[in-house]
Amino acid sequence: MDMIRNDARKRPDAATLATLTQALKDLLGARVSTAQAVCEQHANTLTWVENQAPDIVVFAESTEEVSQVVKLCAQHDVPVIPFGTGTSFEGHTNAPYGGVSIDTSRMNAVIAVHAEDLDCVVQPGITRKALNEYLRDMGLFFPIDPGADASLGGMVGTRASGTNAVRYGTMKDNVLALTVVMPNGDIVKTSRRAKKSSAGYDLTRLMVGSEGTLGIITEITLKLHGIPEAISGGICPFPSIAAACEAVIITIQSGIPVARIELIDEMQVRAINLYSKTTLEERPQLFLEFHGSEESVKEQAARFGEIAEEFGGGPFAWTTQAEERTRLWQARHDAYWAAMALRPGAKGISTDVCVPISRLAECVEATQHDIAEAGLMAPIVGHVGDGNFHVLPLVDMENAEEIAKAKRFVERLVERALEMEGTCTGEHGVGQMKMKYLESEHGAEALAVMRAIKHALDPQNIMNPGKIVSW
Missing domain, CATH: 3.30.70.3450 (Alpha-Beta Plaits)
Structure with missing residues (x-):
């Protein structure tokens, strides 16, 4: 697929990377890697999006370490890309301009559970399954279930949804507060544990769904629910x-x-x-x-x-x-x-849209017609209680004609969803691959507001550059 590149940023040169690598090793020791295999594992691996590896991978273990790493990257003007479990589909973890991937998988602790308030505080590397195993004996659970055993930090970053969303909402409805390392390395707490607040701008919602482009999430306060009778x-x-x-x-x-x-x-x-x-x-x-x-x-x-x-x-x-x-x-x-096993050797293009529920049947039927007309193998699944469904075209990457058909199919899918007053992505997020649809969905004026926020908070453009909005 065509990558959206950002001409305002260039890859760091070898001398800069060598200096930064040594500074990171002085800070984190063996928890810094420049091995090609490790770097490639921290870029896109699940879909046909080109793998664009970072130059360096660091394994952070605390908010303070993330802050120190970001300060070093800002000092050397090197991009920073957060990484959880790598289950995203739209190229979120790619490093189109190189840089440092901050792997938060070791930041996987449950910091506190306030059972009487139905909330908990966790680090971003814990996965939803691990959290629910921890909570089970307390009679509590966290309901957002995107299917993959994703990290909670990644789920916040992409504003994830899932199978339970029709009753329990999405991540934006279930995050009370965040601790975020900003592009200059400052540590910001976006809110408190109160269930509601009218105090100032809603920084929590600003960060939920920002895909690492405004800061790196290092602590999350989540709403919990009692396990049903x-x-x-x-x-x-x-x-x-x-x-x-x-x-x-x-x-x-x-x-x-x-x-x-x-x-x-x-x-x-x-x-x-x-x-x-x-x-x-x-x-x-x-x-x-x-x-x-x-x-x-x-x-x-x-x-x-x-x-x-x-x-x-x-x-x-x-x-x-x-x-x-x-x-x-x-x-x-x-x-x-299961779908990938239908066509061994093919690449899956997992994509999703969401439409008002009254248009769901029409949209899915038209999508099936497009699949048949294009001659594609493309199973459909959907969290249809809220109008969201996913399509997975299985594509032979050696067949240029088939690739072209798949591209046209995805574009038509998004166009139809937008025509029906829906969205180009219900839960996968924007990443690299859906940037081109944002102006059609939101309008140039709204996109300008998003870009102004990015410029204000990240003037160096080091936070996951080349994602959501172009510089």
Whole structure:
């Protein structure tokens, strides 16, 4: 894919890098690496976006260390790119101008849990699964589940969403406060633990979704929830994508408090059956989950079954057995790898859009038509309770014609979403690959405001340059 480059920045020269590397080693010792393999692992690896490796990787262990590293980079005018687990799809971790990748995976502690206030303070390197394992015995959980076992810092940086968003919201709804290392190395706390505040600019929301372009997140205060008394979940086949989407729309409009509602198209069902050894019917399927009391989850499941029947769906097979639900959702979470196995050797172009839920059925159907017309292999999954769905074209990177078709398909997908008053990305973020759509989505004036913020906070343009907005 074409990279968006920033002419206002050049790669640091060899002498600068040598001086900076020595200064970093004096600070962190063996936790500094310039090995090519390590650097390449800290750039894009999951999709067809070109791998643009940093020059240096450092493994930080505290806010103070991150601050010192950033100060050194600012002193030498060298880019800084934050890194969590590397699960992002849009080139967020790439270093188009070289620089230093700050790996926060060792900053993975739970600093505090305030069970009575339903919040916790964590370091950015902890993953969502590790956090929920830590919280389980307290009867608490953190609900945002993007599918991948991403780091919480990366989830904040990309304003992640996921399977539970229809009930619990996205990262922007679940972050109370942050500690951020700014481009000059200053350490800023964006807010306090209070559930609401009217004191000053909302710096927390400014940093959520900023993708490392304004600062590096080193501590996160998160909202927590009590583990539900009862959970029911199940699967429901439908005769068509349109029927499944219409059932979703009516379910949401009826006020049924569904926790998760996921769409899987026929091709993705086939992939899941092969990869996870399931025996689902090769028809569009909805995966659902309901949270509440024993009686309420039964009532919600029964009501959904009635709605599904109205659209030719069913039978809706559901259960409250934890083992069966876990097996079902593990198959859903493995959907990416299952899809990749459909075409070994191909590259996956994971992309997503989000539209108003009333336009969902129309958008997904039109997308399926585009896939067939282009002759692509491209499974669809979606967090459709909030109008968000993902497409994964599997592309032979040796076939120029196929690459061109895939590019046109992605562009048409985004154009359609914007025509429907949707967004170019519901949860993947902008990174490098979706920068070109921001003006169409937000307008030149809004983009100028974003650029002014970037210039004001990062005048050297060292924080993850070449992402979100051009300099």
